[in-house]
Amino acid sequence: MSNPYAEIFRAPGAKGFAAAGFLARMPIAMAPIGIVAMLSQTHREYWLAGAVSAVYALANALISPQISRAVDRLGQSRVLLPTTAIAVAAFALLMLAANRSWPVWTLFASALSAALMPSFPAMVRARWSELFRDRLELNTAFAFESAADELVYIAGASLSVGLSVALFPEAGLLASTVLLALGTAAFVAQRSTEPRVRSGTEVSGGSAIWQRPVQIITLALVFVGATFATAEVSAVAITQHLGQPGAASFVIGVYAVGSFVVGLAVGALNLKMALQRQLAIALMVLAVTAWPLPFVNTVPMLALAVFVSGIAISPTFITAFGLIEQRVPAAMLTEGITWVMTGIGIGMALGSFVSGWVVDTHGPGHGFWVSVVASLLALLTVLIGQKTLADPRGRAFAGSNPQLAE
Numbered sequence: 001m002s003n004p005y006a007e008i009f010r011a012p013g014a015k016g017f018a019a020a021g022f023l024a025r026m027p028i029a030m031a032p033i034g035i036v037a038m039l040s041q042t043h044r045e046y047w048l049a050g051a052v053s054a055v056y057a058l059a060n061a062l063i064s065p066q067i068s069r070a071v072d073r074l075g076q077s078r079v080l081l082p083t084t085a086i087a088v089a090a091f092a093l094l095m096l097a098a099n100r101s102w103p104v105w106t107l108f109a110s111a112l113s114a115a116l117m118p119s120f121p122a123m124v125r126a127r128w129s130e131l132f133r134d135r136l137e138l139n140t141a142f143a144f145e146s147a148a149d150e151l152v153y154i155a156g157a158s159l160s161v162g163l164s165v166a167l168f169p170e171a172g173l174l175a176s177t178v179l180l181a182l183g184t185a186a187f188v189a190q191r192s193t194e195p196r197v198r199s200g201t202e203v204s205g206g207s208a209i210w211q212r213p214v215q216i217i218t219l220a221l222v223f224v225g226a227t228f229a230t231a232e233v234s235a236v237a238i239t240q241h242l243g244q245p246g247a248a249s250f251v252i253g254v255y256a257v258g259s260f261v262v263g264l265a266v267g268a269l270n271l272k273m274a275l276q277r278q279l280a281i282a283l284m285v286l287a288v289t290a291w292p293l294p295f296v297n298t299v300p301m302l303a304l305a306v307f308v309s310g311i312a313i314s315p316t317f318i319t320a321f322g323l324i325e326q327r328v329p330a331a332m333l334t335e336g337i338t339w340v341m342t343g344i345g346i347g348m349a350l351g352s353f354v355s356g357w358v359v360d361t362h363g364p365g366h367g368f369w370v371s372v373v374a375s376l377l378a379l380l381t382v383l384i385g386q387k388t389l390a391d392p393r394g395r396a397f398a399g400s401n402p403q404l405a406e
Helices: 003-008 014-025 027-042 046-074 076-099 104-115 120-133 137-166 171-189 213-241 245-267 275-290 297-308 313-327 328-363 365-385 386-390
Strands: none
Touching: 003 120, 003 137, 014 027, 014 120, 014 137, 014 171, 027 046, 027 076, 027 104, 027 137, 027 171, 046 076, 046 104, 046 120, 046 328, 076 104, 076 120, 076 171, 104 297, 120 171, 120 313, 120 328, 137 171, 137 245, 137 313, 137 328, 213 245, 213 275, 213 297, 213 313, 213 328, 213 365, 213 386, 245 313, 275 297, 275 313, 275 365, 275 386, 313 328, 328 365, 365 386
């Protein structure tokens, strides 16, 4: 039996853009925590560090779909180079402002400008879609990308914090910025695999967010993103409560490992079941496996419960992005993928806030109830949207753009 992952990398240029895209996406995990690690050391104020990081993350979540929309219309190379150049310069200014104790407003202004960093997970998935559109290999490629995202989140945050603590405050953010610059340059240089720009007749005037499948999947993944953040916040709170704070990183790592392993396995299977049903099943597993979490009371039980809870994450991502590729017009694909990524980010921000409040108000063990509720809402969203997700036309709201509804 052939290795499906070896098969997708036999495509000309696949290894090159996948490797470059992996480097370019490292700042997704490294930059937000790198800002916190830097400013908490240079300014000794955690509220400021968190506020600057939040401004960057929220602005990037709102701006990146617009950048991806421009990419769909103008091409990757024409958009990625200038936006990344601005982001790299802004990160450099942010580090200089922190090092030189410039006024606080310069920190926020630099972070806001750095938010022009493009969504490279969307860019890479768009290239895979160009290679394997309407072929089974695309499911394997999306599985690989979900596993790559997991590796980024596992390694990126730890690397960023470790460098800042071991070397100097700006080290983590500096490494993130260098990887962004080098990865983007290598990615854009590979023109042979760049998705073609659709002609004027193929490009509609509306945004991908008006496509009903994009709305349904984005909303569902807002709730899925909330389960991520809840796992992190609750794991830290529970391990501290049990007198083993050092175990938090292990527990969070186990959560990602469970998702990583199952995602690779699902990608190798190339299941024939309709993707909207696969998504519903993955979210059902997520909802069922979330129920034991509020009842754990030891670190080994916590690690086991979190590992089991993580097995549905990658399959959820694989099927969600596969549905976007199937149901969204090719001329809107990059923007559509980016909106889904934005949903995950917004969910993580909301999950952190809500679970933190629950932990402070009701105790460490109750934070996981946010995961239970969020996973049920994600499942309910997809179940209600099954008919729309099964519709190959990917209909839009008629009131938002009549051209799309025809």
